[in-house]
Amino acid sequence: MSNEKIVEELSRRLDIPSSQVEATLRALSNCIREYCCKLDTVAIPGFGTFQPVKYAEKIQTDLSTGKQMLMPPVVEVEFKSSVVLRKRLAR
Amino acid sequence: MNSKISIHQLAEGVGAEAHVTAITAQLIIKELFDLASSTLEAGEEFEIEGIGRFRHTDTANNPVAFQPAEEFAKEVNAPFDMFEPQPLSAPLDELEAIDRRGIEGLPTEATGVGKVDIASDMVTFPSQSPENVTVSDEGIESRPSDSLIFRPSSEASEETIIEESVVDVPIPDEPSIEAVSEEIAHLPEKFEDVTEDKDKVDHQEADESIVNVPDVKESAGGKEGLEEGKKRSEKVEDFSAPEITAPVPPAFNEPSVKTEGQQPVQPPIFNPLPPFPEEVEEKVLKTCASVEAPASDLPNPNSGADNPQREGESSNQGVGPARSSSRFGIGFATGLIVGLAVGALAMFVLFLAMTRLESRPVSSTEETEETEETVQTVEKPTVGDQPSVTPRPEGTDQSEGAEGSNPA
Numbered sequence: 001m002s003n004e005k006i007v008e009e010l011s012r013r014l015d016i017p018s019s020q021v022e023a024t025l026r027a028l029s030n031c032i033r034e035y036c037c038k039l040d041t042v043a044i045p046g047f048g049t050f051q052p053v054k055y056a057e058k059i060q061t062d063l064s065t066g067k068q069m070l071m072p073p074v075v076e077v078e079f080k081s082s083v084v085l086r087k088r089l090a091r
Numbered sequence: 092m093n094s095k096i097s098i099h100q101l102a103e104g105v106g107a108e109a110h111v112t113a114i115t116a117q118l119i120i121k122e123l124f125d126l127a128s129s130t131l132e133a134g135e136e137f138e139i140e141g142i143g144r145f146r147h148t149d150t151a152n153n154p155v156a157f158q159p160a161e162e163f164a165k166e167v168n169a170p171f172d173m174f175e176p177q178p179l180s181a182p183l184d185e186l187e188a189i190d191r192r193g194i195e196g197l198p199t200e201a202t203g204v205g206k207v208d209i210a211s212d213m214v215t216f217p218s219q220s221p222e223n224v225t226v227s228d229e230g231i232e233s234r235p236s237d238s239l240i241f242r243p244s245s246e247a248s249e250e251t252i253i254e255e256s257v258v259d260v261p262i263p264d265e266p267s268i269e270a271v272s273e274e275i276a277h278l279p280e281k282f283e284d285v286t287e288d289k290d291k292v293d294h295q296e297a298d299e300s301i302v303n304v305p306d307v308k309e310s311a312g313g314k315e316g317l318e319e320g321k322k323r324s325e326k327v328e329d330f331s332a333p334e335i336t337a338p339v340p341p342a343f344n345e346p347s348v349k350t351e352g353q354q355p356v357q358p359p360i361f362n363p364l365p366p367f368p369e370e371v372e373e374k375v376l377k378t379c380a381s382v383e384a385p386a387s388d389l390p391n392p393n394s395g396a397d398n399p400q401r402e403g404e405s406s407n408q409g410v411g412p413a414r415s416s417s418r419f420g421i422g423f424a425t426g427l428i429v430g431l432a433v434g435a436l437a438m439f440v441l442f443l444a445m446t447r448l449e450s451r452p453v454s455s456t457e458e459t460e461e462t463e464e465t466v467q468t469v470e471k472p473t474v475g476d477q478p479s480v481t482p483r484p485e486g487t488d489q490s491e492g493a494e495g496s497n498p499a
Contacts (some may be wrong), residue, residue, distance in 0.1 A: 001128050003140040010122055020111060024119045027109035028101070033166050035096050041339030047124035048155065052167060059179065072174030075167045078144070079157030087327045088132050089154045090148060
């Protein structure tokens with residue numbers, strides 16, 4: 001589902017103007033990114049949690065060439081689905 | 092940091108940013124993720140702009156796969172944008188080997204791109220063969236500290252070394268020999284010591300002549316240094332030329348001191364003892380001959396097998412250690428004879444004194460008689476010395492007075 005369909009569906013369901021829904025969705029993405037940049041975990045009940053994880057620098061070896069690279073540290077945002085979502089999907 | 096943000100906090104933040112109420116924002120958020128759940132349940136992908144894409148998978152632990160958006164990932168990793176993946180200079184195994192064994196243990200055949208060439212960083216010096224390096228002992232002894240530096244062979248450097256070695260050669264002083272000869276003239280009684288000094292001087296001169304010969308045979312461009320060295324060696328040989336013969340008193344028929352370029356120094360007349368009779372002189376010569384033979388048999392450190400030339404010189408000059416030992420024997424014998432004579436004279440004088448005392452004997456009987464007479468004369472009282480006695484009146488006991496008194 002694309003972003004336009006999401007906005008239309010939400011405005012239809014909530015009976016809110018699409019512009020307000022669109023602004024709210026934009027603000028939501030900004031807030032999640034802001035919290036994840038602070039390495040905070042954002043928990044959404046019934047859906048899951050967005051958890052940023054920081055990995056330290058490491059050396060990766062290319063098995064084909066044998067070349068080794070020193071990789072810088074990285075922060076990855078992981079999503080962990082909630083139990084409710086897993087149960088819904090398992091059904 | 093590392094805190095858990097609840098939906099209420101998220102809704103407040105979204106409402107503040109979107110200019111909506113927190114309740115409205117919370118409703119929209121809940122409705123959004125409910126739609127996402129239903130979409131995933133239907134097996135479709137759900138993508139929120141600026142956050143990422145959700146996809147249903149068959150894994151049991153985490154059935155939803157999340158792929159963050161590109162801008163989301165960049166914003167999260169913004170603090171580490173300055174770092175980039177760096178290829179390592181050497182493989183990890185070699186680096187660990189360096190850590191374990193040090194730089195010396197680095198394998199020469201390095202596989203991979205980042206090969207460390209330590210040999211190229213090392214400073215290489217030109218090879219010096221020991222044949223090309225010439226170092227003179229004189230230069231090392233004369234120069235305090237920098238002479239110990241080995242220099243590679245080159246014509247210029249070799250010439251400088253030769254010059255320094257020639258300059259530093261101690262040239263024997265002429266006045267020293269004259270002073271020695273004067274000392275010999277003034278102290279003829281020490282002719283034995285003078286001969287020894289002369290031997291020392293000859294030996295030292297010979298050593299210096301050996302040392303001062305510059306070793307320039309191998310040098311191609313050291314002709315000037317060779318000529319200078321030859322001149323110096325000739326000068327040294329000239330100094331070793333004057334012959335010094337030991338001054339011996341005329342009583343022993345020894346030649347006088349002679350030096351080249353000078354008139355012979357006549358030693359003063361030296362007669363320590365009156366001339367001996369011929370018999371005594373023959374005895375002395377015999378004893379000297381007996382002493383001279385073992386002295387010549389003894390090994391001499393100055394003229395040994397090490398220096399046959401030196402031995403030949405000593406035999407030609409006739410001033411050898413055996414001869415000096417014979418002179419020593421003569422002097423020793425003379426002194427011994429004189430000492431014996433003086434001792435005999437002293438004994439004779441002592442004997443005379445003793446006999447003179449013994450020629451005037453004293454009898455013990457006469458001495459005892461004389462002493463007895465003197466004692467008696469001392470013990471006999473004289474008349475004047477007797478005490479006067481007054482007569483006592485009658486009726487008294489006169490026995491004591493008659494007995495003790497003498498009639499006048």
